[in-house]
Amino acid sequence: FQASRAASLLPQLLLRRRPASAGAFALLARPASSASGGLPPLTTEIHPGIKRGAFSQLTDADVSAFEAIVGGDHVIKDADEVLSYNIDWLRICRGQGQLVLRPKTTEEVSAIVRHCNKRRLAVVPQGGNTGLVGGSVPLFDEIVISTSRMNSLLSIDPVSGVLVAEAGCVLEQLDREAASQGLMMPLDLGAKGSCQIGGNLATNAGGLRLLRYGSLRGTTLGLEAVLPTGQVLDCLTTLRKDNTGYDIKQLLIGSEGTLGIITKAAILCPARPKSVQLAFLGLDSFQAVLDTYRLARRSLGEILSAFEFIDSESMRAVKQNLGLSCPLGEHSFYVLAETSGSNETHDREKLDGFIESVMSMDGCATDGTVAQDAGQFAHLWSLRERIVESLLVDGYEYKYDVSLPLADIYRLVEHMRTRLDGRVIRTAGYGHLGDGNLHLNFTTPKFDAKVLELIEPHVFDWVRDRRGSVSAEHGLGLKKSQYIRHSKADFAVRVMAEVKRLLDPNGIMNPYKSIWIIWPLM
Ligand code: FAD
Ligand code: 2HG
Ligand code: ZN
Numbered sequence: 001f002q003a004s005r006a007a008s009l010l011p012q013l014l015l016r017r018r019p020a021s022a023g024a025f026a027l028l029a030r031p032a033s034s035a036s037g038g039l040p041p042l043t044t045e046i047h048p049g050i051k052r053g054a055f056s057q058l059t060d061a062d063v064s065a066f067e068a069i070v071g072g073d074h075v076i077k078d079a080d081e082v083l084s085y086n087i088d089w090l091r092i093c094r095g096q097g098q099l100v101l102r103p104k105t106t107e108e109v110s111a112i113v114r115h116c117n118k119r120r121l122a123v124v125p126q127g128g129n130t131g132l133v134g135g136s137v138p139l140f141d142e143i144v145i146s147t148s149r150m151n152s153l154l155s156i157d158p159v160s161g162v163l164v165a166e167a168g169c170v171l172e173q174l175d176r177e178a179a180s181q182g183l184m185m186p187l188d189l190g191a192k193g194s195c196q197i198g199g200n201l202a203t204n205a206g207g208l209r210l211l212r213y214g215s216l217r218g219t220t221l222g223l224e225a226v227l228p229t230g231q232v233l234d235c236l237t238t239l240r241k242d243n244t245g246y247d248i249k250q251l252l253i254g255s256e257g258t259l260g261i262i263t264k265a266a267i268l269c270p271a272r273p274k275s276v277q278l279a280f281l282g283l284d285s286f287q288a289v290l291d292t293y294r295l296a297r298r299s300l301g302e303i304l305s306a307f308e309f310i311d312s313e314s315m316r317a318v319k320q321n322l323g324l325s326c327p328l329g330e331h332s333f334y335v336l337a338e339t340s341g342s343n344e345t346h347d348r349e350k351l352d353g354f355i356e357s358v359m360s361m362d363g364c365a366t367d368g369t370v371a372q373d374a375g376q377f378a379h380l381w382s383l384r385e386r387i388v389e390s391l392l393v394d395g396y397e398y399k400y401d402v403s404l405p406l407a408d409i410y411r412l413v414e415h416m417r418t419r420l421d422g423r424v425i426r427t428a429g430y431g432h433l434g435d436g437n438l439h440l441n442f443t444t445p446k447f448d449a450k451v452l453e454l455i456e457p458h459v460f461d462w463v464r465d466r467r468g469s470v471s472a473e474h475g476l477g478l479k480k481s482q483y484i485r486h487s488k489a490d491f492a493v494r495v496m497a498e499v500k501r502l503l504d505p506n507g508i509m510n511p512y513k514s515i516w517i518i519w520p521l522m
Contacts, residue, residue: 085138151196168198206437
């Protein structure tokens with residue numbers, strides 16, 4: 001079910017590259033009225049305060065050394081070809097990188113990084129380039145190391161459920177391979193057709209089913225990475241239990257390419273459910289959304305696999321901007337409650353019981369439908385997954401991804417709506433309710449500095465004051481790095497800086513991102 005759903009979602013939006021043999025890169029179409037009209041401004045123009053680090057300049061001798069490592073065909077120098085690696089998915093960041101390297105093996109990555117460290121050349125690891133915080137593209141002239149050619153599935157054990165793959169494997173392809181063994185990847189997100197497992201690990205991506213299958217921090221059993229000095233860190237165990245010392249691989253998970261390049265991973269895959277059901281509900285208050293979630297946890301228990309919410313403004317965006325149809329009438333909120341289990345009759349009975357209780361409970365859901373076939377299932381999910389794409393059509397998007405106590409989640413949306421009244425096209429709130437994760441987005445026809453001033457740092461301060469997180473799942477990247485202290489204690493940040501210094505003494509690995517703001521100052 002997942003492959004067919006996701007396959008239709010993204011291809012027209014992403015910066016997709018043709019196979020290497022085609023020798024050119026295709027910039028696939030994005031919504032015509034989005035900010036993508038021309039090239040985005042250089043990131044250095046938007047952030048003039050960020051100065052280039054004391055890195056070396058690339059020379060012909062460096063390029064020759066890289067050609068000797070990966071072969072001339074996998075060193076991209078042509079400015080037009082390099083361009084798509086310099087621009088992020090949202091088309092908000094544009095770097096000035098001049099070189100892209102496409103290694104095939106861990107040994108090649110190691111040789112490249114060793115050379116860069118010796119020469120003090122800065123690098124940016126890049127997977128599918130679907131990241132949403134500007135972490136995957138250069139700022140100045142950093143060298144892009146793309147993992148796209150490292151795309152072999154190494155093994156799947158149908159008994160233990162352990163899958164071992166190279167970092168450049170696309171998530172959707174891995175999920176298809178897992179399906180052939182009765183398994184599934186433990187994470188699923190709208191970008192699955194392009195994002196890579198290495199990028200997923202580097203961002204510790206959450207996605208639609210974290211509620212059920214947990215975070216990659218739990219499902220990743222082992223990992224191999226090339227550290228900033230070029231040394232290979234081999235923690236590629238496939239054991240479920242291994243309490244021998246510190247769990248170093250956790251440092252790489254969520255490190256956003258600042259501590260090394262992940263080259264291989266061992267992931268524990270759950271059994272693929274035999275029965276998947278999806279209910280779509282219309283509700284008239286956020287309290288009703290919370291009450292419905294409480295009821296879903298109680299009555300669906302172990303088969304609940306996703307609980308997502310969409311507010312009316314987000315629904316309006318997919319309807320108006322993408323022309324999608326919603327099977328329910330107008331409501332303040334919509335909820336997708338999914339179950340995954342092994343017995344269709346049992347699961348359907350449970351879901352029907354849940355819907356009956358929700359409908360009969362005063363103030364809960366007032367309208368609802370259940371997907372009857374794969375087509376309806378895909379359509380209902382697209383109403384949620386395509387919000388990200390629909391908002392881009394408005395023009396310019398201000399994107400926030402926060403964790404908050406459940407009671408505060410929608411208060412933030414209402415608060416910001418009032419604050420920005422009349423200045424934005426829309427204030428849209430949706431997200432992974434079961435994870436306490438709100439996606440808060442504002443749109444304007446084009447970038448408006450006044451609007452940004454009204455949003456930042458106010459929105460981050462509001463989240464900090466309620467002990468939330470300024471980045472629930474997308475990471476800090478370039479865009480959120482200066483707010484790290486809003487969600488982490490000062491001493492914790494200092495420890496992070498020490499770890500960075502220890503592993504990357506020359507600071508070559510994805511500079512200007514994540515904890516960059518802090519560590520060079522210490
Ligand atoms: P990239 O974008 O290429 O890189 C992301 C970061 O990881 C960069 O800092 C980069 O330097 C680093 N990196 C990449 N590969 C490696 C590697 N091998 N080793 C070390 N560092 C590396 N995120 C969620 O959490 N949940 C969602 O539901 C979700 N939905 C999305 C939906 C859409 C439509 C889009 C466009 C994005 C979505 N995202 C979501 C964002 C998410 O972070 C990415 O899609 C994904 O995890 C990034 O993978 P990638 O291969 O594209 O990485
Ligand atoms: C999602 O859950 C993604 O759809 C993207 O994390 C959210 O872009 C967003 O706001
Ligand atoms: Zn999300």
